[in-house]
Amino acid sequence: MEKIVSLCKRRGFIFQSSEIYGGLNGCWDYGPLGVELKRNVKNYWWRVMVHERDDVVGMDGSILMNRAVWKASGHEDTFTDPMVDCRSCKARLRTDQLVEKKGIKQCPNCGGKDLTAPRAFNLMFKTYVGATEDESSITYLRPETAQAIFVQFKNVLEVSRKKLPFGIAQVGKAFRNEINPRNFTFRSREFEQMELEYFCRAEEGMKWLDYWLEERLKFYENIGIPRAQLHVKTVPDGERAFYSKGTYDIEYDFPFGRQELEGVAYRTDYDLSQHQKASGKSLEYFDEETKQKFIPHVVEPSAGVDRTVLALICEAYSEDEAPDEKGKMETRVVLRLHPQIAPIKCAVFPLLKNKELLVEKAKEIVDLLRPHMNVFYDESGAIGRRYRRQDEIGTPFGVTVDFETLGEKDPALRDTVTLRDRDSMKQERVPVKDLPSILVSRIS
Ligand code: ATP
Numbered sequence: 001m002e003k004i005v006s007l008c009k010r011r012g013f014i015f016q017s018s019e020i021y022g023g024l025n026g027c028w029d030y031g032p033l034g035v036e037l038k039r040n041v042k043n044y045w046w047r048v049m050v051h052e053r054d055d056v057v058g059m060d061g062s063i064l065m066n067r068a069v070w071k072a073s074g075h076e077d078t079f080t081d082p083m084v085d086c087r088s089c090k091a092r093l094r095t096d097q098l099v100e101k102k103g104i105k106q107c108p109n110c111g112g113k114d115l116t117a118p119r120a121f122n123l124m125f126k127t128y129v130g131a132t133e134d135e136s137s138i139t140y141l142r143p144e145t146a147q148a149i150f151v152q153f154k155n156v157l158e159v160s161r162k163k164l165p166f167g168i169a170q171v172g173k174a175f176r177n178e179i180n181p182r183n184f185t186f187r188s189r190e191f192e193q194m195e196l197e198y199f200c201r202a203e204e205g206m207k208w209l210d211y212w213l214e215e216r217l218k219f220y221e222n223i224g225i226p227r228a229q230l231h232v233k234t235v236p237d238g239e240r241a242f243y244s245k246g247t248y249d250i251e252y253d254f255p256f257g258r259q260e261l262e263g264v265a266y267r268t269d270y271d272l273s274q275h276q277k278a279s280g281k282s283l284e285y286f287d288e289e290t291k292q293k294f295i296p297h298v299v300e301p302s303a304g305v306d307r308t309v310l311a312l313i314c315e316a317y318s319e320d321e322a323p324d325e326k327g328k329m330e331t332r333v334v335l336r337l338h339p340q341i342a343p344i345k346c347a348v349f350p351l352l353k354n355k356e357l358l359v360e361k362a363k364e365i366v367d368l369l370r371p372h373m374n375v376f377y378d379e380s381g382a383i384g385r386r387y388r389r390q391d392e393i394g395t396p397f398g399v400t401v402d403f404e405t406l407g408e409k410d411p412a413l414r415d416t417v418t419l420r421d422r423d424s425m426k427q428e429r430v431p432v433k434d435l436p437s438i439l440v441s442r443i444s
Pocket residue numbers: 144176178185186187188189190191192193260261262263302303304305306307
């Protein structure tokens with residue numbers, strides 16, 4: 001994990017938030033490469049969950065909502081984690097993080113057994129809306145994006161004119177005042193979620209739960225996390241939310257252990273019923289065929305953007321051996337990111353930076369590729385070094401413009417370049433004009 005955290009900082013994937021002031025626990029900033037990776041994950045999610053389907057539409061809700069939303073959803077009363085304090089080292093801990101030795105609970109930090117009794121700690125960040133800070137102006141930063149979907153259910157249904165089953169998707173920030181943020185971005189206080197609420201008839205809830213589990217597993221496979229690394233946990237009765245009839249956790253083997261990437265939950269009609277009751281507004285669906293009105297049930301695949309990004313980096317990180325400039329083998333750090341989500345798809349290098357014609361040609365190639373993908377131009381340092389820098393950030397392809405490209409050695413090779421593959425390090429000679437189509441097909 002240390003190597004991954006250090007690579008993320010060194011190469012501009014992820015920085016500590018407010019770093020120059022000593023940071024802010026549980027908050028992270030994504031740098032130039034991190035933001036590209038994150039955006040690619042969200043875009044791919046949106047593509048497969050919304051654009052490629054007829055039965056899902058999107059929305060983008062506000063982060064602040066009427067406090068009544070959080071009362072009705074149950075978050076104000078029950079969105080809590082049990083917390084204990086260690087009287088020896090003063091650590092504040094989640095009860096499930098305590099270690100148990102010979103039946104006695106201990107502090108995982110100091111081994112202390114003098115612990116306070118567990119008490120409920122609400123994870124929502126409280127804030128005040130407007131100029132007065134009193135009971136009437138309280139609200140919370142949303143701890144999940146889902147509630148905006150439930151409270152807009154009727155509006156979206158009306159404008160989209162969808163019939164059951166159909167879904168509403170949303171990607172956005174969520175905030176939880178986690179007792180112990182840890183494991184890098186895995187447990188943060190500010191994070192992003194990609195959530196779908198898929199509305200259906202009660203009798204089909206379990207069917208859609210299994211359907212969405214399978215779809216979500218395919219999603220991870222398609223962006224480079226093999227099925228063998230994903231584990232499906234069927235959440236047992238006692239651990240599920242009381243209203244859920246079935247929940248699966250999709251877990252991944254992080255370097256710090258097997259942990260949840262996404263929850264796929266059958267939430268029944270709980271949320272819509274609660275909001276209908278509390279608001280007094282009908283959230284029913286009218287079935288034109290049977291002429292019946294009812295509250296739909298919902299299946300929710302809820303994924304974390306930050307956890308997905310972290311899993312992708314962990315999965316992609318590898319070290320192998322490659323020859324240096326003099327042919328001596330050295331360790332190569334390579335991020336084997338799937339081309340689809342790699343921040344930069346192709347790097348373009350002139351062999352030498354002081355040869356005007358090489359530089360000119362390389363820049364022409366950048367212009368040729370730019371409308372199709374994110375490209376990066378680099379002219380500094382030995383070519384081997386430039387390859388290594390791209391390997392380390394997961395750029396799947398490298399194009400080098402050399403004297404052959406200018407037709408100086410063999411006229412038949414004029415306007416061809418070497419195309420290098422990050423993983424195999426193999427190089428092939430391809431015509432410049434074919435580069436866009438070759439790369440586009442390999443990326444998708
Ligand atoms: P955990 O048990 O790990 O706290 P959870 O079961 O509370 O997670 P959900 O409420 O199901 O999580 O949220 C859906 C998804 O949102 C999670 O699977 C995860 O990917 C993401 N998520 C939740 N909490 C955090 C967090 N503190 N930091 C980063 N991502 C989070």
